[in-house]
Amino acid sequence: MRRNRTKSWSGFVAGLIISLGFASSPFAEDFGAAAGDSSPGGATITLPELSLSATADRAFFAPDTASQGVVTGEQIQQQPVYRVGETLEVVPGLIVTQHSGEGKANQYFLRGFNLDHGTDIDISLDDKPVNMRTHAHGQGYADLNFMIPELISTLQYSKGPYFPALGDFDTAGAVQINYVETLPHDSPCLAPACSATPAVSARSRVRWAPAIF
Numbered sequence: 001m002r003r004n005r006t007k008s009w010s011g012f013v014a015g016l017i018i019s020l021g022f023a024s025s026p027f028a029e030d031f032g033a034a035a036g037d038s039s040p041g042g043a044t045i046t047l048p049e050l051s052l053s054a055t056a057d058r059a060f061f062a063p064d065t066a067s068q069g070v071v072t073g074e075q076i077q078q079q080p081v082y083r084v085g086e087t088l089e090v091v092p093g094l095i096v097t098q099h100s101g102e103g104k105a106n107q108y109f110l111r112g113f114n115l116d117h118g119t120d121i122d123i124s125l126d127d128k129p130v131n132m133r134t135h136a137h138g139q140g141y142a143d144l145n146f147m148i149p150e151l152i153s154t155l156q157y158s159k160g161p162y163f164p165a166l167g168d169f170d171t172a173g174a175v176q177i178n179y180v181e182t183l184p185h186d187s188p189c190l191a192p193a194c195s196a197t198p199a200v201s202a203r204s205r206v207r208w209a210p211a212i213f
Helices: 002-034 073-077 084-090
Strands: 068-072 095-097 107-110 121-125 152-159 173-179 190-197 201-208
Touching: 068 073, 073 084, 073 152, 084 095, 084 152
Parallel strands: 121 173
Antiparallel strands: 068 152, 095 107, 152 173, 190 201
């Protein structure tokens, strides 16, 4: 009885393998045709060459070069920002973010590098260094929350460690911010302006430029 059962099972398995082999042949042919097999009986599909091109959007800002340039105050005012430090995002490729709430320096990213809170980017405002050489949070800590974007006249940027005059923190790049020298004073008056984000934050400024006789 045992021998008969063994023979019956072996015959069943052999028949199953043969049937699967015959069934897999047309499936393999169909798969080869779908994959673009050029063997006899298959179909070859040749896709046409596709070329995409677009002109640069220069409606807002057209940098001189990707590695060095100047941004005017008018161009900066056209850029919406959530935080003061995000004003620096007019620099091509520079990302300014905040990873743990308000009240401290932003985190900077440039050319694929994590610049921490200013360790590898030199920032100055009216030729005054913003980077702190020693700080408990990190060397080169650059807190720009005191900056007034509405007073910026020009912003100069450069990338790479090719400018020794910019100091030790100019590893990935540097940003030089310049305020306006004078304010319009055709008539002595107050010029208030406000900007707010609903339920998040609000800021206001007051300029006063009285005429000096």
